[in-house]
Amino acid sequence: MQTTNTTEQQIIEAARKIFMHRGLAGARMQDIADEAGINKAMLHYYYRSKDKLFDIVFTEAVEMLLSRVSAIFTADLLLEDKIQSVIGSYIGSIAENPYLPLFIMNEINQNPDRIVQRFVNTPSFPNIQGFVLLLKEEMEKGTIRRVDPVQLMVSVVSMCVFPFVAKPLLKAVFRIEDPAFAQFIEERKAFVSSFVLSALRP
Amino acid sequence: MQTTNTTEQQIIEAARKIFMHRGLAGARMQDIADEAGINKAMLHYYYRSKDKLFDIVFTEAVEMLLSRVSAIFTADLLLEDKIQSVIGSYIGSIAENPYLPLFIMNEINQNPDRIVQRFVNTPSFPNIQGFVLLLKEEMEKGTIRRVDPVQLMVSVVSMCVFPFVAKPLLKAVFRIEDPAFAQFIEERKAFVSSFVLSALRP
DNA sequence: TGAACCGTTAACCAAATGGTTAAACGAGTT
DNA sequence: AACTCGTTTAACCATTTGGTTAACGGTTCA
Numbered sequence: 098m099q100t101t102n103t104t105e106q107q108i109i110e111a112a113r114k115i116f117m118h119r120g121l122a123g124a125r126m127q128d129i130a131d132e133a134g135i136n137k138a139m140l141h142y143y144y145r146s147k148d149k150l151f152d153i154v155f156t157e158a159v160e161m162l163l164s165r166v167s168a169i170f171t172a173d174l175l176l177e178d179k180i181q182s183v184i185g186s187y188i189g190s191i192a193e194n195p196y197l198p199l200f201i202m203n204e205i206n207q208n209p210d211r212i213v214q215r216f217v218n219t220p221s222f223p224n225i226q227g228f229v230l231l232l233k234e235e236m237e238k239g240t241i242r243r244v245d246p247v248q249l250m251v252s253v254v255s256m257c258v259f260p261f262v263a264k265p266l267l268k269a270v271f272r273i274e275d276p277a278f279a280q281f282i283e284e285r286k287a288f289v290s291s292f293v294l295s296a297l298r299p
Numbered sequence: 300m301q302t303t304n305t306t307e308q309q310i311i312e313a314a315r316k317i318f319m320h321r322g323l324a325g326a327r328m329q330d331i332a333d334e335a336g337i338n339k340a341m342l343h344y345y346y347r348s349k350d351k352l353f354d355i356v357f358t359e360a361v362e363m364l365l366s367r368v369s370a371i372f373t374a375d376l377l378l379e380d381k382i383q384s385v386i387g388s389y390i391g392s393i394a395e396n397p398y399l400p401l402f403i404m405n406e407i408n409q410n411p412d413r414i415v416q417r418f419v420n421t422p423s424f425p426n427i428q429g430f431v432l433l434l435k436e437e438m439e440k441g442t443i444r445r446v447d448p449v450q451l452m453v454s455v456v457s458m459c460v461f462p463f464v465a466k467p468l469l470k471a472v473f474r475i476e477d478p479a480f481a482q483f484i485e486e487r488k489a490f491v492s493s494f495v496l497s498a499l500r501p
Numbered sequence: 502t503g504a505a506c507c508g509t510t511a512a513c514c515a516a517a518t519g520g521t522t523a524a525a526c527g528a529g530t531t
Numbered sequence: 532a533a534c535t536c537g538t539t540t541a542a543c544c545a546t547t548t549g550g551t552t553a554a555c556g557g558t559t560c561a
Contacts, residue, residue, distance in 0.1 A: 104508080123324035123409065126549060136510050141550060166472070196408075203405050205467045206398075207325065212471055223472055242497065247473055247483070248490040255461035256454050262464060263456075265407045269414055270368070270425055271449055281449070288450040295444065296498035306538080328519060338540050343520060 105143055107133045109153065112140075116154045117196045120203055124151075152211075155204060159212065162201055164221040165190050166254065170228040177294055184293070185286040188257050192282055199262045225250070241297040249297075256289045307345050309335045311355065314342075318356045319398045322405055326353075354413075357406060361414065364403055366423040367392050368456065372430040379496055386495070387488040390459050394484055397463045404464065427452070443499040451499075458491045 111133035115124045126147055130137040144150040169187045191198065205212045225247075232246040260267060260282065267273065273281055313335035317326045328349055332339040346352040371389045393400065407414045427449075434448040462469060462484065469475065475483055 119409070120322065120324060120405075122322065125547090127547095137549090138510065138551080139508080142508075145550095147549065163472075199404060199408055202401060202464050202468065203322075206401055207321070209467045212467060225473060244494070245486065245490060247475075248487060248494075251462055251469060251473075251487075252458050252491070252494060254465075255457045259457035259461045259464070260453055262404050262461070265411045265414060266404065267453060270365075271427060271453075273449075284447065285450060285453075288447060289454070292446070292450075292454060292498050295500070296494050298497070298500070327517085329517095339519090340521080340541085341539065344538075347520095349519065 104133075104135065104139065107135065108140060108143055108150075112150050113154050113157070116151055117158070117200045120200070121147075121151050121207065155201075155211070158197055158201055160219060160221060161194070162197055163219060163223060167221050167223040169253070169257075170223055170225065170250065180294060181287070181290040184253070184257060184290040188282065188286050188289070191258060191261055195261045195264065198258050202262065239299055242299050244297070249293075253289070253293060256292070257285075260285060306335075306337065306341065309337065310342060310345055310352075314352050315356050315359070318353055319360070319402045322402065323349075323353050323357075323409065357403075357413070360399055360403055362421060362423060363396070364399055365421060365425060369423050369425040371455070371459075372425055372427065372452065382496060383489070383492040386455070386459065386492045390484065390488050390491070393460060393463055397466065400460050401464045441501055444501050446499070451495075455491070455495060458494070459487075462487060 108129070111129050112124075115129045115132055119125075119128075124147075126140055127137055129150075130140055133139075140147075140150065144153065165187060168190075169183055171183075228250065229246040232241070232249065235241045236243045264278065268275070268278055310331070313331050314326075317331045317334055321327075321330075326349075328342055329339055331352075332342055335341075342349075342352065346355065367389060370392075371385050373385075430452065431448045434443070434451065437443045438445045466480065470477075470480055
């Protein structure tokens with residue numbers, strides 16, 4: 098993300114790129130070194146081991162993803178215009194880092210324990226409770242249909258994130274070529290928000 | 300899946316299990332051999348190389364996933380009761396093989412070319428066109444709201460599949476423990492169908 | 502000038518890993 | 532009993548890979 102040029106930074110950036118694309122098991126220390134344009138020994142000089150280096154990249158990635166989820170569930174929306182802008186910027190932010198979700202999903206599945214530890218001290222942990230209450234209020238008032246709040250939240254995230262996770266498969270099944278896929282994503286911003294709002298009509 | 304006991308079958312079953320959990324890069328031939336309870340050399344005796352063995356497992360998996368997607372987009376539904384049963388059985392079938400989607404998404408991302416070749420000769424390739432026409436008819440008639448058919452289809456698949464792909468993350472974020480997660484999935488069947496139907500109300 | 506220090510590198514090492522091979526095994530067959 | 536032939540195994544091999552080390556080079560500072 099940053100553009101500093103210190104060796105440490107170069108290594109992290111290279112590691113991020115390689116780990117995100119190939120995963121922990123698929124990444125080679127040599128590839129990371131090459132990507133950073135330095136000697137392999139430097140990786141160990143700055144970050145003792147492959148696991149240590151991976152942990153840094155992974156933690157950072159989780160942080161990034163969670164802060165995005167947080168943003169979407171930040172209170173005082175559900176006002177029709179707000180939900181539109183929030184979903185739009187959510188999809189937009191994933192589009193900037195399309196490999197992030199699959200990377201995280203995959204590594205968490207490989208080693209579910211890792212995430213638990215991360216969570217203990219992650220500051221940007223999504224505040225679910227607030228949003229749930231807000232939803233319940235609206236249902237009480239009758240402004241939206243009664244639905245399970247958690248199911249709803251999972252659905253919104255699903256619709257935003259899944260297209261990126263499944264991109265190559267979707268491209269193949271729906272015969273969408275690459276410039277068209279970008280447009281598909283762009284259109285998706287409007288679609289998802291109107292779809293959700295429509296489903297919530299009382 | 301099958302319960303035959305021939306060595307060849309045992310190997311495939313073991314390979315399926317290991318590859319699905321660890322991916323191509325993370326899987327070790329020794330682990331597969333151990334899982335099958337045989338010598339490592341047997342793997343090469345029956346299936347020349349790791350890649351060949353992986354291809355078989357992967358192709359089979361894609362077949363499985365696509366046939367499920369196909370099923371959901373098989374014509375003459377959209378009748379309220381039918382959509383409910385189709386989505387229900389779709390989610391149910393994924394629940395029987397919860398690692399399948401993430402496995403495929405991930406491996407396709409690692410090597411997008413693989414899927415293209417597979418597709419040429421896959422019999423159960425989803426017939427999108429028929430479903431799109433059906434949707435357009437209904438929109439014409441005014442029985443459902445006007446939406447982009449592809450966006451809709453992607454949304455349905457997203458809502459059904461994503462919870463399995465993101466399971467560990469969802470469990471952590473929403474504090475759902477394991478028995479409760481199964482119930483969450485069970486409830487999801489009804490939720491998704493009613494959510495979709497509700498969103499499509501004219 | 503030269504010692505101390507940090508960043509950097511080439512060469513090296515041990516373990517892991519995919520793959521091979523030659524021999525052994527075992528059920529038919531003659 | 533001996534021969535055949537598909538199956539199985541232990542031992543082995545070459546390469547890859549994460550990690551280490553010793554030396555090199557520049558900068559600082561006394």
